[in-house]
Amino acid sequence: MSSNPQSTGGVLARHKVSPGETLIGIARQHGVTLKALQDANTQIKDINKIKIGQLINVPSSLVMVTAATAPTEVGTTPQPAPAPVVSSTPALVTTDSEAFAAMDKRGKGKKLSPLFRERLVMLAEALARRGMQTLITDGLRTFAEQDAIFAKGRTKPGPIVTKARAGKSNHNYGLAVDMYPVVNGKVFTAVPKGASVEFRRAFNAIQDAAGEEAERLGLFWGARFSGIVDTPHIQLLAQSDMSPSECLRIFNKNGGSLDAVWAEAEKRVKPLS
Template sequence: MEIQEMIEAVQRKLGIGVDGRAGAETWGAIYAAIVKPKIQGLPPAQAISPVDERSEKNIATLLPEVQPMARALVQKAAANGIQIKVLSGLRSYTEQDALYAQGRTASGNIVTNARGGYSNHNFGIAFDIGVFEGNRYLGTSPKYKAVGVLGMDLGLEWGGSWKSIVDEPHFQLRPSWATDLPERSMLAELRNRLSAGTEVYA
């Protein structure tokens, strides 16, 4: 049996999402099943300890399925000697359009190529991180690549691995129904789900 099949079998047994990746939800469920049946009264996926205040404000805007992944990434980076913070989470279509206007019809530099409804940030499944040294924010650093590897190990999709637009601070949790979908198709379905009030990870 391959390792992915083992993880999928464990996930089915624990009654959590089956994706074959041992991410934060899987480890939280294993911990709850083996070590503590109840962790402060929280579901296993939400039992990961909070991180810094700035990150938590942005993490709170993400969907519940994504929140533990963001916390786990901050903690895993710290365990590897890298200080990161979550700088951006959910954005409304209006906020996204305002960002898209920068460097085009508004002052400032171009910061995104996505209009409202065409960014994963608009659906609460994506977040951006920043690398810090003390209080100093590092806009560019080799450490982003190291954090990217840590994020992918958790089961996150990393913008630094994209071929068309490389976005090293960006991470997202792709729904299982979108595993083999192109980005454009996934975004179209996310827009449909938001309009219909359907859960993203259902």
């Protein structure tokens, strides 16, 4: 997506804007702060208004922007490790079916809306074409599992990780997943302490690319939430299109049927152009 680095004083390289990219995403990809990127591009008056094909000056600052993280399964956050080195020739899947199999290695994508799963297959393939991979760490959650997560930071030890009680999360209906970057064959839910500049750039670039590709496929990316930004979160529909409360009503009306929820949700999904 970006040109080869060309030294121009305080500018390390120029990045050519691709469809769906944002200035924040570009900053993360190159491992610089948004302010540093703005300072190097004084011609940009509104960070939300950049054009496809526009050349963005990338400063040589090594100040990192850390990706927003969100909780998923207990124990998935890696312990601080020596800074990994990102291979210039990563091992990639070679077929479409392998792309999703790698993304769903833990089997968290099995009990999802069929249409949602279909779009996730397309997402896995799109990332593979870009030389990237993520791992689905959380998919369908039972109401009991949701209550257990909600209790953290309230009645149970640990930080608060969700505002959603049982029945109030898209995860409870197989309409949402959480996915994290795979770097050097390992999944990371956060950038480890002491990680290299190269690692941070790779982690942030993969996380942003997953969201960008999801949005191109008509999915909703958790980075767009108005409250807690949930970058690893992808769901079939925006809350405004079908809320968890509406899902719960349909679920209860049909005797706890996920199929009924899926049928209604899938009717509201816009076809891909």
